[in-house]
Amino acid sequence: MNERKITGVVVDSGHGGSDPGAISGNLREKDFTLQAANYMTRRLQELGIPVVSIKTTDEDISRTERLRRANEAFNGDPNAILISNHINSGGHT
Ligand SMILES: [Zn+2]
Numbered sequence: 686m687n688e689r690k691i692t693g694v695v696v697d698s699g700h701g702g703s704d705p706g707a708i709s710g711n712l713r714e715k716d717f718t719l720q721a722a723n724y725m726t727r728r729l730q731e732l733g734i735p736v737v738s739i740k741t742t743d744e745d746i747s748r749t750e751r752l753r754r755a756n757e758a759f760n761g762d763p764n765a766i767l768i769s770n771h772i773n774s775g776g777h778t
Contacts (some may be wrong), residue, residue: 693735695758697769698722702745707774718770719743725768735759 698718700706706714722738729736738757740746759765 689764691763691764691766693737693759693765694729695731695737695739695755695765695767696722696726697739697751697755697767699769699771701740701743704745707772709774714774715743715770717772721770721772723769 698715698721700715700718702715704715706718708714719740719742723741726736726738726741739751739754754769756766
């Protein structure tokens with residue numbers, strides 16, 4: 686068997702700060718992704734699953750810094766996974 690176990694979860698909230706992501710009326714993607722990411726992080730902690738959050742506030746963060754934090758979260762462990770929350774707007778059918 687070539688089975689690998691997940692050693693940890695990195696949780697990212699898409700957008701933030703000056704980057705609102707998708708906008709519809711007064712709804713901003715960054716607010717939903719932050720809420721979802723903080724909830725996921727808290728639940729994983731409650732379940733005893735190793736978790737690192739890339740950011741927990743409405744932070745302005747560059748792509749480079751986001752990736753740096755993701756890679757450093759579990760010291761580059763290839764068995765850690767990244768979940769990046771996005772709630773994109775779609776086309777209409
Ligand atoms: Zn997005």
